[in-house]
Amino acid sequence: MKPSKRILGAVAAVAALSLMAGCGGGGSTGSSDESSGASGGQVYYLSFKPEQDAAWQAVAAQYTEQTGTPVRIVTAAQGTYEQTLKAEMAKSDAPTLFQINGPVGGAVWKDYALDLSDTDFYNALLDKSMAVEMDGNVIGVPYVVEGYGIIYNQAIMDKYFATSGAKAASVDEINTFAKLKEVTDDMQAKKDELGIKGVFAATSMKPGDAWRWDTHLANLPIFYEYRDNNVTDMAEVSFKYNKEYQQIFDLYLTNSTIDPKLTPSKAVTDSMAEFALGEAAMVQNGNWAWGQVADVAGNTVTEENIKMMPIYIGVDGEEKQSIAVGTENFFSVNSKASEADQQASIDFVNWLITSDAGKSAMVNDLGFIPPFSTFSATEQPADPLAKQVVAYMGNTDLYNVAWNFTTFPSKDFKNSFADALTQYAVGNLEWSQVVEVFVTEWAAEKQG
Numbered sequence: 001m002k003p004s005k006r007i008l009g010a011v012a013a014v015a016a017l018s019l020m021a022g023c024g025g026g027g028s029t030g031s032s033d034e035s036s037g038a039s040g041g042q043v044y045y046l047s048f049k050p051e052q053d054a055a056w057q058a059v060a061a062q063y064t065e066q067t068g069t070p071v072r073i074v075t076a077a078q079g080t081y082e083q084t085l086k087a088e089m090a091k092s093d094a095p096t097l098f099q100i101n102g103p104v105g106g107a108v109w110k111d112y113a114l115d116l117s118d119t120d121f122y123n124a125l126l127d128k129s130m131a132v133e134m135d136g137n138v139i140g141v142p143y144v145v146e147g148y149g150i151i152y153n154q155a156i157m158d159k160y161f162a163t164s165g166a167k168a169a170s171v172d173e174i175n176t177f178a179k180l181k182e183v184t185d186d187m188q189a190k191k192d193e194l195g196i197k198g199v200f201a202a203t204s205m206k207p208g209d210a211w212r213w214d215t216h217l218a219n220l221p222i223f224y225e226y227r228d229n230n231v232t233d234m235a236e237v238s239f240k241y242n243k244e245y246q247q248i249f250d251l252y253l254t255n256s257t258i259d260p261k262l263t264p265s266k267a268v269t270d271s272m273a274e275f276a277l278g279e280a281a282m283v284q285n286g287n288w289a290w291g292q293v294a295d296v297a298g299n300t301v302t303e304e305n306i307k308m309m310p311i312y313i314g315v316d317g318e319e320k321q322s323i324a325v326g327t328e329n330f331f332s333v334n335s336k337a338s339e340a341d342q343q344a345s346i347d348f349v350n351w352l353i354t355s356d357a358g359k360s361a362m363v364n365d366l367g368f369i370p371p372f373s374t375f376s377a378t379e380q381p382a383d384p385l386a387k388q389v390v391a392y393m394g395n396t397d398l399y400n401v402a403w404n405f406t407t408f409p410s411k412d413f414k415n416s417f418a419d420a421l422t423q424y425a426v427g428n429l430e431w432s433q434v435v436e437v438f439v440t441e442w443a444a445e446k447q448g
Helices: 005-012 050-067 081-089 103-112 154-161 177-189 211-229 242-254 260-265 268-276 287-294 339-354 356-365 384-393 411-425 431-447
Strands: 043-047 071-075 097-100 132-134 137-142 146-153 198-200 280-286 306-309 321-326 330-333 399-401
Touching (some): 043 050, 043 081, 043 339, 050 071, 050 287, 050 339, 050 356, 081 097, 081 103, 097 103, 097 339, 103 132, 103 137, 103 330, 146 287, 146 384, 154 177, 154 280, 177 198, 177 242, 211 242, 211 321, 211 399, 211 411, 242 260, 242 431, 260 411, 268 287, 280 287, 287 306, 287 384, 306 384, 330 339, 339 356, 411 431
Parallel strands (some): 043 071, 043 097, 198 280, 321 399
Antiparallel strands (some): 097 330, 132 137, 146 306, 146 321
């Protein structure tokens, strides 16, 4: 699901919008600090991202202290959200507020998702087309816009550009896969001179940690296949741009800090630590990764030197391609919960997007780029990667890559693809076999 240029422009230049104390929703969805907690219910939020658990716990404590409403936050382990949600929903004290990842998740959980069309937080969306709608009901409301690409260390890049025979004079010259490959191949050959172990941080294929490849990177060829067919979903795909996927994946593997055979043992935290310690010049990830870099003991990457470029895979016209912008983060309220708990959950989200304390938590503690009219231009994340995303979103000369991975069949499909990628990385599978897994598993699950 892709945010329209209207939402992207609005988030990037929202200063002209007036802040709203209450966003015009239904009468029972009050959003002021005083009204929060009036329902007498409680909130149980099942969170999605382990790296944000501490921040969410602090938000919950602050809200409870301010309103008296009990808020419990449980965070699923990396890569286990769906199975954790299924287990928790079967309990008598099931989550009252949970997350769906887009239309696929919505189809699974629509019978447990309350219609949110009368809530203040839905009506405050800058672009309501971003919400997940099914059977005439709004069942998921996005609460953050994010972006991902190739994160790079400007200081290391500048050191490379100053070397004899450098293949580019600045990052601005890197706007195609061909140029990216030329530069990174040369950097890898000069890794000792540059003081790095490899251009790219480790390709993390550890089970549960392959999402950068089975989801985020795989989104690029699917985005272009969807675009060619003028659709937003497909029951069958040909993996038309599989060769383009292969060449960027191979670039990561061969210009890396590690031997490809070691990829099954590497986690995302290993990759981010390598980048933070200056052992790698680049790493594929999103704006949420700044904390994973800044919090590493011994981090050498300063705020002014952490930047992001698009992921180029070698398609025609990609010099006009931007980063991938979108969301897989949608709030849903449990329709099976008591009315009091439903209202408490709605009040909690309204507080997050309208109160000073809630907005500060969303932006400063959770690092969100919020897609709501209640946030001004000054109420945006200060971290350097979020600033990069906002800048890309405001660049009308480039086209954004939609987050079409929200239409991927399921976590099982991603796991099967990740397993095949891992076997390819260590030399046990041919690329044609990886393609076969992708195509057949996609069709089997979409049509099953």
